[in-house]
Amino acid sequence: MESLAPWLWVAATFFLVVVPVGSLLWKSLELPESGSRGLDNYAEVLTQGSVLEAIFNSFWIGTATTIGALLIAVPFAFLVSRTDMPGRRFFRSVAVLTFAAPSFIAAMGWILLLGPRGGLLNEYVLVPLGLPAFDIFGAKGIILVLTLFLYPLVFLPVTDALDNMDSRLEEAAESAGATRWHTLRAVTLPLMLPPIFSGSLLVFISAFVIFGPVALLGGPVGFQTIPTAMLELMTFPPRIEYAAVLGLPVLFALGVLLYLQRKLYGKRAYTTVGGKPGQKRTVELGVWRWVAWFFGFVVLLFSIVLPFGVLLLTSFRKAVGLPLTWDNLVLFDNYRALVERPAILESFWNSLWIALVATVASIVVAVLAVWLLERSRTRLRPAIQPFMLAPLAFPGAILGIAMVIAYSGSPYWLGGTLTIMLLAYLIRVVPQSFTYVHAGFKQVNAETEEAARVLGASWSESMRRVTIPLLRGPILSIGVLNFVLLFRELDVSIFLFTGTNNVAPVILYNLASESQFQLMGALSVVMLVINLGVVLVARRLLGVRVAH
């Protein structure tokens, strides 16, 4: 078993990383007309006006969202960490909660709120007040939704850094004669730059390649970014080699950006920024604290309460066109309709089990990789981390294309199966599983394993009875995180979906594109409840862990 481990890892990496990336590259060079290979596809695609426009759109959506996220996240982080703003703790946990809810579901909520026809906020708030109605479709709607969904990527690390920053650094500046503002500019901000930078980079990358909200909010008005353009290239008429061409530069650019981010700030992300925590100094805001509270309240309202509240409400409506009165609300009809549709029920079970299997499989791969990296003497060791983190550079759409190219045809013939979906899910979560398990593994003393070995346990028995139980904490937390993420995974699924492999997020997306809003609301609510339930139950169960 022990001597097999490196080979198992090599095989897993081959299928999870090498084959998809290699196929993507190979396909992009394929010239179907002449049957040969060359760079002609690149010339072809990169001179198409619509493609160039999609690339440009991706860039500016990414940039605008990053600016928006910074404008919310940085002041919010400062208020929550360094002032006496009321409800600080509550606002913090709200930001974490945003992650459990998928952005495309939020986008659906916003369609119901600010759609040009029948949007509730337009109809009941803006128009009665004499204000112009807001049209959520198009670039500004996309930026609004993405900003509200992605700001935690900056907020959380910045809050963390502010929490851990030693106020004595600031006091030192002040005692040297600096004013408050000057201190903020000269000391506090520079120390905040690393988390701000890496958070912004993540926001940019996510916005650059996100599929769901762009497709839902941009699709109806013909606004495209890279992932939606790729989907179109694949469907109408299928020019998969063009899609591959579009994917490669993105993959390369993201790879470089992520590498830079890890190189520059990755290591420092989790260390304290100079000194012991707990020396925090809070700014007293006086009356302004209520202004601060209002700011937090608005963020909460717009990021969670409104979009998800409206979905809940819609799930009880008879029809979206009818006025909002008690008579037009029903309790169960929409939920019953979900159960009555076999495709929806089936997609639910499919999503549940493939998310579960992919979660477990990713943990197995991660444990194997981490063990090889930390404990073995294999010459593969320098390759392990880069390969396990490589999938970070394939965002959903590109992974989707790569999977279609690599596995749907010969010799695997996995097109339209749940297996290909499962494999893609697995690839998506391998990097984060690896990172979590690795961090946990560093806490486990090698001697605890050696003690088992020397008492007669084989490699596998020592893994099973000692190493894995000691990693229980990180394994369970990453397991929950993976499951929650995969259960609502749309960006890859949409590329692999053919009608024969139903999964819940794709069904939900299709309900939205078919404007079946009540069903969409009901299904969204069910999915959110399941995810939230998993998180809460896990927290309860994780609470009872053996103290070390």
Place this chain on the structure above:
Amino acid sequence: MRRLSDLKIEGLQKVFGEATAVRDLDLHIESGESIVLLGPSGCGKTTTLRMVAGFERPTGGRITIGGTVVAGPGVFVPPDQREVGVVFQSYALWPHMTVADNVGFGLTVRRRRKTLEGGRASIAGRVQSALEQVQLDGLGSRYPHELSGGQQQRVALARALVTEPRVLLLDEPLSNLDTRLREDMRLAIRNIQRESGVTMIYITHDRIEALALADRIVALKAGETQQIGPPEQLYQNPRNRFVALSLGPANFIPATVQSWAPDVVVRLDTGQVVGINTPPGMTRRPSEKVLVCVRPPDIGIERRKDDAETAGGTVREAVFLGDETHYIVDVDGLPDPVRIVQRTLRPMDRGTQVTVLIDSGVGNLIDEPADALAAQPPAEGAQLSSLSVS
């Protein structure tokens, strides 16, 4: 029913990249013998032990346990098949298992492999008696973090012993304990080792532990064996300054050989002419300069009388420690001050003129050139307090 459990180490070597951690170690340990590897930090003790346990592969040489080669050219037996027991410095108890599960782990592994008969009850019984052996009866259902350091240490010991290993390896097992507990555990380990008759390799850099626990001590320095022998031999007849200082404070007095056979007689630089012991196999010609090792308690000291023929000196420091008094004395004709330990009720004051006496037979010739003295700083204890012999 004692199994064959002698351990033979031949030409053992371990190189990490550039650094050689263990160099050409030869050691034959009899069945039931207790060996202590003694040496300063980084001298390769842990590496040696890890090679015996099977956690590291030697880069050269051979290890044989009970007649079976477990590591050597083309042979490597993994740790789970070596039947050795290890007590780690960190204890390496499993925090997610109770004390009884920790101790019983090796037995359950064997039962699963069908190399152990008997059911759960018989395992529980053996765990119980192992816990009794280390005086932990009744604590089997606790978790390791609910035990004190000394108790954790005992669990680690019981866990290593319960499978009746052929060889027991202990890597500085007492270094995390306080002094009192250390003494108790030292005795307990020695008793358990004697009773069970297990072959033992014990690592330490504490000379008291080495002296108390060893049938033979292996003194190591920078990966190389300096001397192997029973504690008394290493204490009384150290081969070099390093070994002498590893086992306690010592004085190194330059001398000149007067005659070699039949008895070795030297003239110390203090002027005294004395007979001394020599390590086997060593020869020196008359009038050659040599170094003589003398332990502090073997040197006499008394107030100087005017007619004294022996070496004179001045007390530089005197510390009364109850049982004994420690002196540092500047002696005429010697480059370094001499350490002396005496049982005296009334210690002499600093500055007292004294006579220093070294009897025939207490000194021991060191296999090192006399000019080595100036080259090396005193390895141990520039302060007086380190003179104390506990």
